Amino acid sequence: MPTLLEMQSAMKASLLHRDSRAISPMLAGDVPTDRLDIYRNTFAHTLTRALRLCFPVTQRLVGEEFFEGAAQIFIGERPPHAAWLDLYGSEFPTFLRSFPPATSITYLGDVAELECAVNGALHAADVAPLDVARLGAIEAEDHARICFVPHPSVRLLRLAYPADVIWRAVLDSDDDALGKVDLGCGPRNILVERRLTGVEVECLDEQAWTFLSKLCAGASIEAALVDSSEFDSSAALAEHLAFGRFATFSLGYIDGRRSGIIK
Amino acid sequence: MPSPNISVADPIPAKAGIGLRFQHHQSVLETRPDVSWMEVHTENYMGGGAALRYLDAIRRDTPISLHGVGLSLGSAEGIDPAHLERIRKVAERVEPGLMSEHIAWNVVGGTYLADLLPLPMTEEALEVVCRHVDQTQSHLKRRILVENPSTYIAFGNSIIPEWEFMTAVAARTGCGILCDVNNICVSAHNHGWDASAYIAALPPDAIGEIHLAGHSIKTLADGTILRIDDHGSRVSDEVWSLYRQAIARFGAVPTLIEWDNEVPLLEVLLLEARCAGRLIDNSREESSHADAA
Numbered sequence: 001m002p003t004l005l006e007m008q009s010a011m012k013a014s015l016l017h018r019d020s021r022a023i024s025p026m027l028a029g030d031v032p033t034d035r036l037d038i039y040r041n042t043f044a045h046t047l048t049r050a051l052r053l054c055f056p057v058t059q060r061l062v063g064e065e066f067f068e069g070a071a072q073i074f075i076g077e078r079p080p081h082a083a084w085l086d087l088y089g090s091e092f093p094t095f096l097r098s099f100p101p102a103t104s105i106t107y108l109g110d111v112a113e114l115e116c117a118v119n120g121a122l123h124a125a126d127v128a129p130l131d132v133a134r135l136g137a138i139e140a141e142d143h144a145r146i147c148f149v150p151h152p153s154v155r156l157l158r159l160a161y162p163a164d165v166i167w168r169a170v171l172d173s174d175d176d177a178l179g180k181v182d183l184g185c186g187p188r189n190i191l192v193e194r195r196l197t198g199v200e201v202e203c204l205d206e207q208a209w210t211f212l213s214k215l216c217a218g219a220s221i222e223a224a225l226v227d228s229s230e231f232d233s234s235a236a237l238a239e240h241l242a243f244g245r246f247a248t249f250s251l252g253y254i255d256g257r258r259s260g261i262i263k
Numbered sequence: 264m265p266s267p268n269i270s271v272a273d274p275i276p277a278k279a280g281i282g283l284r285f286q287h288h289q290s291v292l293e294t295r296p297d298v299s300w301m302e303v304h305t306e307n308y309m310g311g312g313a314a315l316r317y318l319d320a321i322r323r324d325t326p327i328s329l330h331g332v333g334l335s336l337g338s339a340e341g342i343d344p345a346h347l348e349r350i351r352k353v354a355e356r357v358e359p360g361l362m363s364e365h366i367a368w369n370v371v372g373g374t375y376l377a378d379l380l381p382l383p384m385t386e387e388a389l390e391v392v393c394r395h396v397d398q399t400q401s402h403l404k405r406r407i408l409v410e411n412p413s414t415y416i417a418f419g420n421s422i423i424p425e426w427e428f429m430t431a432v433a434a435r436t437g438c439g440i441l442c443d444v445n446n447i448c449v450s451a452h453n454h455g456w457d458a459s460a461y462i463a464a465l466p467p468d469a470i471g472e473i474h475l476a477g478h479s480i481k482t483l484a485d486g487t488i489l490r491i492d493d494h495g496s497r498v499s500d501e502v503w504s505l506y507r508q509a510i511a512r513f514g515a516v517p518t519l520i521e522w523d524n525e526v527p528l529l530e531v532l533l534l535e536a537r538c539a540g541r542l543i544d545n546s547r548e549e550s551s552h553a554d555a556a
Binding site for chain 2: 001002003004007008012015016025026027029032034038039042043046079080082084085086087122123124125126127152153194
């Protein structure tokens with residue numbers, strides 16, 4: 001008699017790899033394999049639907065059939081680990097970048113990566129943004145040592161192609177805008193965040209993106225400052241605080257050691 | 264028992280409720296339909312954002328039940344403590360009137376197989392499930408209900424009838440049973456069981472909720488006819504008839520209309536719930552007449 005673990009491993013081989021050699025002898029009577037297909041179909045259908053929900057623009061760029069084919073292969077190679085499927089597919093952009101039939105669409109991986117960030121922001125945990133009044137309690141001389149913790153919905157991306165422009169044009173079904181996309185416009189620095197009104201995708205200039213990236217990586221304000229006469233760090237910081245891009249902060253030491261998070 | 268850390272906002276009444284799906288968030292908030300309670304899939308509310316905001320608003324005047332699909336109570340390798348903790352966090356926020364899971368499994372080797380997969384009805388599986396129900400109830404600090412499965416295959420080493428398996432899980436762990444009448448109908452057809460006898464074999468005191476849903480009928484390549492539990496249509500006459508038998512035996516029990524595929528307009532769900540509600544009212548009258556006589 002097979003153990004429960006042996007049966008479950010055999011079932012996995014049948015669902016993931018269509019290999020029913022191990023499971024068939026464990027079934028009662030002469031069970032036709034199309035009964036196993038019902039489970040296999042639900043498995044594939046549920047996960048493909050999760051990917052469709054996360055990557056609607058990617059799907060529109062490649063077409064439904066292509067998407068489904070790519071999803072089937074991806075699901076077989078990288079099935080999820082848990083039933084929380086909201087964030088399933090974080091490896092799909094990387095998969096698409098090395099998926100031979102998709103390599104001719106050079107920007108596809110970037111669009112998928114953007115969609116993944118949008119989806120992550122959409123489902124990020126509800127955390128109250130940092131109450132700016134708490135910063136008022138910090139002595140002015142210590143301001144430079146403030147290190148922020150980013151809000152869980154904030155995502156920063158650096159993409160080789162103008163995926164944000166393509167993404168918006170496809171969502172708006174704006175063929176004109178899509179036709180005018182300049183794939184050679186250079187790398188894009190993208191901020192994705194969830195606001196009360198929904199998820200926003202914004203393209204930042206190099207200095208603004210670098211400043212925010214450093215802050216979100218935990219650098220102190222002083223360490224994150226951008227040395228440029230054209231960039232107003234104070235104004236940028238005020239905007240970040242106003243949009244609730246940080247959840248909390250701590251005071252770091254100037255030599256790089258950090259103190260605990262201030263509650 | 265309500266736990267000290269997961270409070271119960273409102274208990275689920277012994278009336279008809281509907282499964283709340285994303286498609287209906289907005290219309291439920293706008294129209295405030297007359298429905299006694301609603302149930303959601305726990306896994307759909309594990310993050311934050313808009314879904315949770317809707318649920319926060321809806322649950323202000325509608326009791327909510329949390330129905331999980333991914334804890335995998337039947338996994339030989341154990342249940343994922345991280346997933347159990349996610350469930351606890353959703354419960355902490357939603358303060359559900361009931362919490363339920365399935366007699367099924369879907370995780371092996373750390374892979375989630377995205378369906379409610381059947382268990383062999385063996386003593387080993389029974390021990391595994393009971394251990395995990397104990398673990399779940401002690402982590403959540405409250406009683407859960409476990410739902411009987413719908414299945415398409417059976418295992419050669421199964422020795423315990425499914426209704427006895429369900430009864431044993433409830434008896435050994437103190438959990439309740441979520442009796443899915445549609446699942447009983449589907450499995451009875453697929454395996455040649457007597458659906459009425461199944462219902463008659465369940466312990467009435469353990470039944471905490473009933474599920475009703477639609478299923479489809481498929482003819483396989485070899486000509487055999489299979490019932491598919493796809494939650495994509497109205498409750499069938501046969502299931503309504505089994506439901507009457509169920510509430511005649513179990514008494515008035517919170518009863519849910521589930522619809523997950525090709526989700527119809529909210530009005531259709533509400534009509535189905537009204538049908539169930541009328542049958543509950545009738546059963547109450549019949550039992551009070553019986554008491555008077």
